[in-house]
Amino acid sequence: xxxxxxxxxxxxxxxxxxxxxxxxxxxxxxxxxxxxxxxxxxxxxxxxxxxxxxxxxxxxxxxxxxxxxxxxxxxxxxxxxxxxxxxxxxxxxxxxxxxxxxxxxxxxxxxxxxxxxxxxxxxxxxxxxxxxxxxxxxxxxxxxxxxxxxxxxxxxxxxxxxxxxxxxxxxxxxxxxxxxxxxxxxxxxxxxxxxxxxxxxxxxxxxxxxxxxxxxxxxxxxxxxxxxxxxxxxxxxxxxxxxxxxxxxxxxxxxxxxxxxxxxxxxxxxxxxxxxxxxxxxxxxxxxxxxxxxxxxxxxxxxxxxxxxxxxxxxxxxxxxxxxxxxxxxxxxxxxxxxxxxxxxxxxxxxxxxxxxxxxxxxxxx
Numbered sequence: 001x002x003x004x005x006x007x008x009x010x011x012x013x014x015x016x017x018x019x020x021x022x023x024x025x026x027x028x029x030x031x032x033x034x035x036x037x038x039x040x041x042x043x044x045x046x047x048x049x050x051x052x053x054x055x056x057x058x059x060x061x062x063x064x065x066x067x068x069x070x071x072x073x074x075x076x077x078x079x080x081x082x083x084x085x086x087x088x089x090x091x092x093x094x095x096x097x098x099x100x101x102x103x104x105x106x107x108x109x110x111x112x113x114x115x116x117x118x119x120x121x122x123x124x125x126x127x128x129x130x131x132x133x134x135x136x137x138x139x140x141x142x143x144x145x146x147x148x149x150x151x152x153x154x155x156x157x158x159x160x161x162x163x164x165x166x167x168x169x170x171x172x173x174x175x176x177x178x179x180x181x182x183x184x185x186x187x188x189x190x191x192x193x194x195x196x197x198x199x200x201x202x203x204x205x206x207x208x209x210x211x212x213x214x215x216x217x218x219x220x221x222x223x224x225x226x227x228x229x230x231x232x233x234x235x236x237x238x239x240x241x242x243x244x245x246x247x248x249x250x251x252x253x254x255x256x257x258x259x260x261x262x263x264x265x266x267x268x269x270x271x272x273x274x275x276x277x278x279x280x281x282x283x284x285x286x287x288x289x290x291x292x293x294x295x296x297x298x299x300x301x302x303x304x305x306x307x308x309x310x311x312x313x314x315x316x317x318x319x320x321x322x323x324x325x326x327x328x329x330x331x332x333x334x335x336x337x338x339x340x341x342x343x344x345x346x347x348x349x350x351x352x353x354x355x356x357x358x359x360x361x362x363x364x365x366x
Contacts, residue, residue, distance in 0.1 A: 026214075026231035029260065029276060030299035033288065035336060038300035041291065043366040044344040049329075051090045052357035056082050062358060063196065064315040064326045067112045067132050071360065073326070076107050076194070081120065083132060088360070092134045095120055102136045104128055109148040109196055121149040127156075144173055147190070150198035152206055157219060159197050161190040161211045163247055169210060172222055181224045182210060182217075186242045188250050191261065199266045201227075212237055212261050216274075228265075228272075235260040235278055256281055263287075268317045271365060275314060287311050291365075302336075309335055310361065323363040329356045 050058070050073070059077025066072075070091065071084045079097035084090055096103050104122035111119040117137060120128045125145035129137040142149065146160040155174015160166045162184050169182040190211040197209045205220035207227060214236065218227035235258045244250035264275035272292040279285050284305050290297050302310040309332050313325040329352050342363075343349050352359060 024226045024229045026229045027290075027297055029230050029232045029235075029288070029290075031233075031235065031260075031278070031288065032286075033299040033301050035300055035302060035338060037298040038289070038291075038302065039338045039342070041293070041298070041365050042342045043364040045339070045342045045364070046362040047343055047345055047349045047352070048088050048360040048362060049348065049352055050084055050088045050357040050360065052355075053090055056080070056090050056093070056357075058082075058358045061194070061312075062326055063110075064324055064360070065110065065112050066316060066318055066324075067116055067118065070132065072110070072112060072118065072132075073358075074107060074110055079104075079107060081107065081110065081118075083134070094118055094130050094132075094134045095128060095136070101139065102128070109150075109198075111150055111198075113151065119151055127151075142173060144171060144178070146171070148197045150206065152219065153222065157198065157206065157208070159208070159210075160184065162186055163189040170208065170217075170224065172219075179222060187245055187247050188212070188242060189247045195264050202267055202269050207265050207267070209262055209265060212259075214260075214262065216262060216265050228274075230262065230274075230276070232260040232276075234258070237261070255279070260288075264314070266316055268319055268321065270321055271317060271323075273314065273317055273323065275312075289314070293365075302339075307331065307334055310339065313361070317365075321365045323365055325361040325363065327359045327361055329359050330354045332359065 058075050063074040064071055069086045073082045073084060081094040082090060083092050083094060099105055104120050106123040108121045108123060113119060116132045118130050118132060122128065125142040127140040127142060131137060142156060144158055146158040148159050150157045153174060155172055158171045158173055161169050166184055168180040169184045172179040199207045201207050205218045208217040208219055210217060214230045214232055215226050216228040217224050237259050241250050241254050258278060258280050260276050260278040262274060263277040266273055270293060274290045276288045277285055287305055288299060288301055290299050302308050305311045309327040310325050313327050315324050315326055317323045332352060
């Protein structure tokens with residue numbers, strides 16, 4: 001049996017702002033789909049190994065962000081941020097781990113800004129800005145520190161979620177104001193989601209993921225509204241979960257059943273992509289993917305997590321309709337034949353060893 005070698009799972013004036021609801025029609029989630037819908041929209045796959053210089057060897061579940069044509073890789077396991085060229089060569093490190101004034105003590109999340117500056121959000125409430133080449137620009141402190149933070153307008157979106165002792169799950173802080181969104185009155189705990197909760201939509205708004213929630217929210221001009229709603233039917237989280245008086249009793253009840261939630265979302269002008277995580281009382285979790293094009297959602301699975309390399313590996317999509325996955329080389333030889341048939345540089349694929357650094361799969365969608 002093949003398992004991923006580095007796999008780990010699991011201020012000012014206060015204004016109350018109501019979250020605007022909409023007449024959004026729930027999208028029906030298709031459980032247990034095959035890989036066929038994915039194969040049908042792939043033009044080709046380019047395999048891009050990241051340089052393995054023996055020093056910048058990536059740990060478990062790295063995140064990938066585009067910065068122009070280059071790749072910014074966040075390695076939370078090793079508390080490091082690296083930049084690689086379009087051909088996979090290591091270019092530079094961004095910032096350093098530590099407790100000094102120009103260092104980050106944690107990497108809660110990062111954000112690549114439009115001018116290729118990179119914000120690193122760290123505990124406690126520290127926002128550090130670097131150039132793409134790694135030069136320190138400035139450091140800002142945010143009084144209210146949540147799970148993840150994202151720069152918007154003239155301030156920041158800060159996500160706390162449930163169980164953090166705040167009255168709301170999401171705040172906007174800036175312009176001398178703190179605006180509250182998504183109340184946190186339910187006595188439940190967050191399910192740890194160590195992936196980006198914020199992403200930019202095609203219209204310039206910000207997509208916001210909310211722990212356990214089948215709703216993807218949209219933030220724009222200091223207004224939060226429902227954007228996409230999914231219907232998980234038999235794996236939906238029961239309303240009884242939110243009615244418990246003890247968060248640990250609620251969690252025990254929930255974890256004794258199958259349940260699904262949105263784990264990752266991003267989009268470009270042509271495609272919307274969602275990753276749905278389904279937890280089971282026994283056995284590994286299930287990852288199901290949905291891609292929307294021309295108004296139609298297609299659902300697919302890439303196999304069992306820990307065995308099939310693309311599962312839990314998708315990270316982002318660019319303006320040229322390349323879908324990016326960052327893959328542990330240990331299990332590349334376990335790829336389905338249908339996937340391998342789409343690879344256009346088999347010579348590179350055959351040269352990859354299990355001890356190499358992570359590999360980027362550039363999936364060209366048709």
